[in-house]
Every structure is written in C-alpha cells, then in structure tokens.
Amino acid sequence: MSFEAKKQAALAELENSKIWRPNYEPPFLLFMWWLGKKTRPPHYNSFMRNALSFGSLFAIGWGLIMWFFVWNSTALSFPATIAVSLLAGVLFGLFMACYYRISARRNHLSHWLELAER
Secondary structure, eight states: OOHHHHHHHHHHHHHHSSOOHHHHSOHHHHHHHHTTOOOOOGGGSOHHHHHHHHHHHHHHHHHHHHHHHTGGGSSOOHHHHHHHHHHHHHHHHHHHHHHHHHHHHHTTOOOGGGGGGO
C-alpha cells in the first residue's frame, strides 16, 4: 500500500475517533505534507520518533526564543543556555510522546503497518 493510501486510511481512522483534529494534524505535520514529505501522523509514530522530533524542535525553538528575549540580557553562560534548552526539549519530547502513545491506545488506533489490512 502506498504512503498516500495509508495516510488517507489513518486520517479516516483518526476522524472516526474522539481525537480533536488539531491533535492529529498539528501545523508542523501540515507543513511537512505541503513540502511533499512522507510524514506519518504522530499517533502512528513510535514513542522514540515522537520524543526525538517533538523534543528537538521544542529545544531549538524555545532555546532561540529564550536567548533573544531573556537570556541574552542575563549573566547565564552559553553552555548553560544549551543545557537548559536540551533539558526542556527532553522533557517536552517525553511528555508529547507519552501523550500520543496513550491517546493512540485509548482510541484503539491501528499500527501504521496494519493500515494496509483494514
């Protein structure tokens, strides 16, 4: 089964669930699809993939925002800002990965490889 067919099957399954649409189609995912990337909805990713993707994006974005608006004018050293950003990214990534794992189980969603069989 092609990626597009699996994507449509996944979106149909998610639409029939009790999950709010922005939770299974976050803006970053829509942007990736617009770019033509074959990116799965987060409910169908592995725990580690969700933790790494959400955590790294958060660490970079939050770290840059904090640097320009807060840390730049404080005495916080550059290595400390990197460490704080990485810690925040790890915590956010783990939280989001847990959320998507629990949400997928609670709504009895299929695994990505099983979508071809349904």
